[in-house]
């Protein structure tokens with residue numbers, strides 16, 4: 001009996017090991033893109049068939065944007081015009097054994113930004129104008145956090161996704177990339193709204209100097225209490241992730257959680273990922289299956305891989321995987337096909353491509369995507 005139990009335990013361990021290292025050939029699909037609509041109309045089965053033929057294992061689909069849900073929702077204020085098309089697509093993928101991953105933006109929401117001025121994120125100069133372009137919300141507001149968690153739960157129940165892909169789970173970011181290096185130095189720090197300042201002072205057990213102006217206090221925090229500030233910020237983001245993980249797994253313990261993180265090495269830009277985004281992959285890892293990285297400029301695969309490896313090193317082998325995204329939209333025409341083929345082969349075990357609509361429009365890329373990577 002004891003022997004049987006040991007064998008079972010070893011088997012389970014081996015199985016969990018396998019799923020952790022599963023092969024990922026992912027692609028972003030935006031159902032509302034004109035190329036996608038023109039080709040398939042509402043024929044979700046035809047779209048799913050072509051994805052299957054291309055060897056796709058994971059399809060990442062936005063399920064909401066701003067205040068609009070792309071499925072029949074009771075939580076979000078608005079619904080899109082395509083009825084239950086997304087639901088039909090989800091079922092078509094299930095029938096073909098393709099993982100459906102629901103993409104959900106967290107602290108970026110134009111609808112809420114317009115309708116609730118009080119939770120617009122505030123920069124270190126006490127201004128809300130910087131967050132406007134980003135529709136960036138304060139990540140500490142308890143009501144908004146609960147609203148997003150409820151939306152995640154609703155997606156879990158209605159769409160029953162195999163994975164959840166969390167986007168913008170960070171403090172507002174003016175630079176989300178590795179490319180415009182020079183600009184990062186001028187990136188504003190968030191959030192200095194009254195709620196965040198109160199939360200920070202309680203967390204760090206720090207009393208603000210009473211005689212100072214608001215801007216002086218912000219400056220004083222960044223200059224004299226930077227470590228505590230970073231620790232508080234990463235705490236705000238990690239506690240949301242912890243709660244999201246719990247609510248997701250309460251509904252489906254098998255659902256995989258993906259999180260988009262800044263593609264910077266740990267010490268880059270003065271610990272920029274933690275300092276600006278509040279993303280600490282070490283504390284997030286227990287609640288995350290895959291960290292996703294993206295760049296909006298073309299960099300050699302070797303450099304991209306160095307970022308992936310540095311994140312893995314930071315994680316100290318926790319088992320969480322890093323998946324790079326290849327963004328086709330930003331590449332120059334003509335010369336980039338060979339690069340695309342190289343990238344697919346280079347990251348052949350786990351890679352995500354953005355996006356299907358672009359490849360429909362540029363069939364040469366689609367042909368490469370269908371045949372690569374060869375494992």
Ligand SMILES: [Zn+2]
Pocket residue numbers: 121122138139140191192193194195196197
């Ligand atoms: Zn705030």
